[in-house]
Amino acid sequence: MRVLVRCCWGPLPGGGCAGRRQSPQWRSLVGLSGSSGGEDGRGARVREKPPWRVLFFGTDQFARETLRALHAASGVLNVHPSCLPRWRGPAPIIHTVLHGDTVAGVTIMQIRPKRFDVGPILKQETVPVPPKSTTKDLEAVLSRLGASMLISVLKNLPESLNNGRPQPAEGVTHAPKISAATSCIKWEEQTSEQIFRLHCAIGNIIPLQTLWVNSTIKLLDLVEVNSSVLTDPKLTGQAVIPGSVIYHKQSQILLVCCKDGWIGVRSVMLKKTLTATDFYNGYLHPWYQKNSQAQPSQCRFQTLRLPLKKKQKKKIVAVQ
Numbered sequence: 422m423r424v425l426v427r428c429c430w431g432p433l434p435g436g437g438c439a440g441r442r443q444s445p446q447w448r449s450l451v452g453l454s455g456s457s458g459g460e461d462g463r464g465a466r467v468r469e470k471p472p473w474r475v476l477f478f479g480t481d482q483f484a485r486e487t488l489r490a491l492h493a494a495s496g497v498l499n500v501h502p503s504c505l506p507r508w509r510g511p512a513p514i515i516h517t518v519l520h521g522d523t524v525a526g527v528t529i530m531q532i533r534p535k536r537f538d539v540g541p542i543l544k545q546e547t548v549p550v551p552p553k554s555t556t557k558d559l560e561a562v563l564s565r566l567g568a569s570m571l572i573s574v575l576k577n578l579p580e581s582l583n584n585g586r587p588q589p590a591e592g593v594t595h596a597p598k599i600s601a602a603t604s605c606i607k608w609e610e611q612t613s614e615q616i617f618r619l620h621c622a623i624g625n626i627i628p629l630q631t632l633w634v635n636s637t638i639k640l641l642d643l644v645e646v647n648s649s650v651l652t653d654p655k656l657t658g659q660a661v662i663p664g665s666v667i668y669h670k671q672s673q674i675l676l677v678c679c680k681d682g683w684i685g686v687r688s689v690m691l692k693k694t695l696t697a698t699d700f701y702n703g704y705l706h707p708w709y710q711k712n713s714q715a716q717p718s719q720c721r722f723q724t725l726r727l728p729l730k731k732k733q734k735k736k737i738v739a740v741q
Contacts (some may be wrong), residue, residue: 497532499540500571502563503596504528504547506588509538510596514563518556519622521614525550525559527567529574531585541585544570555621599623604630605725606640608663612681617645631664631722633691633704638722641694642687646676651683664721668701675700677722 503513504526510516517525526547531540548562574581604627606616620629620643628639650672661667665678675686675697688696695703705720 499530499532500567501528506593508596511598513596514556514560515622516596519618523550527563529570541587543581543585544574557625602727606631607724613679613684616684630725632725639690640686644685646683646685664723668705673698
């Protein structure tokens with residue numbers, strides 16, 4: 422709800438909303454005329470009421486009581502950026518990109534107590550996912566779609582509630598939260614396509630990570646490798662293993678061997694941001710000079726294993 426109000430009115434300053442001009446979306450929603458000035462316009466803004474209530478919660482107790490009242494009256498709505506029941510959970514857009522879905526969508530649904538993303542569907546629409554879309558790209562598309570859908574549902578709220586339908590039992594998938602461990606590339610296990618999708622899904626949130634000579638290195642800009650690059654003798658004439666790193670001078674990218682092929686890296690962060698050429702000059706070339714007899718398979722990225730976080734035990738404090 423707060424997102425919708427912000428879309429209509431913009432951020433509210435400390436002095437309140439007096440004198441603030443409503444946007445065209447708000448004006449069309451409440452049926453105001455195109456005129457923004459004059460006594461008639463101000464009177465219309467005072468008389469017209471939106472078909473929902475906006476609540477700003479205070480204490481936890483107040484929030485609980487208010488939510489109970491809302492649920493008893495007409496329920497609480499949720500704008501979920503997936504085609505439920507696919508991708509229930511807190512990270513649906515990330516998992517849509519991560520798993521290479523070709524179709525995404527938005528679902529307006531009613532919230533059910535104690536369980537997330539299982540309530541009746543009031544409205545659902547789909548959109549195609551363009552190739553190489555990032556989470557940020559898809560989020561922008563789905564946020565605009567979701568705002569439009571929510572306004573449509575709220576304008577006809579009683580009818581929308583009456584026409585709600587239960588979610589199907591088939592096709593349920595879950596979208597759990599991502600962690601830093603998700604960003605650690607497993608060169609021996611992941612294909613080049615899986616690594617590129619992982620970059621598109623979480624790269625703007627948590628850059629992908631790997632290990633270079635006992636130092637953590639972040640891979641900032643990953644690209645798919647052109648087929649013409651794959652014919653280079655460096656790639657076809659040497660024995661390499663997953664994680665092996667080769668600098669391709671013509672395209673100025675680092676080529677890293679994966680489970681099934683190669684992925685390109687344009688820039689990394691190792692103490693500071695470095696282009697592929699910078700990394701080659703500063704780290705890769707000196708490594709070969711010091712280890713002139715070493716095989717290319719020894720010059721490689723390795724999977725970063727992050728330590729598991731210990732669960733903290735909750736302390737019980739007795740209140741006298």
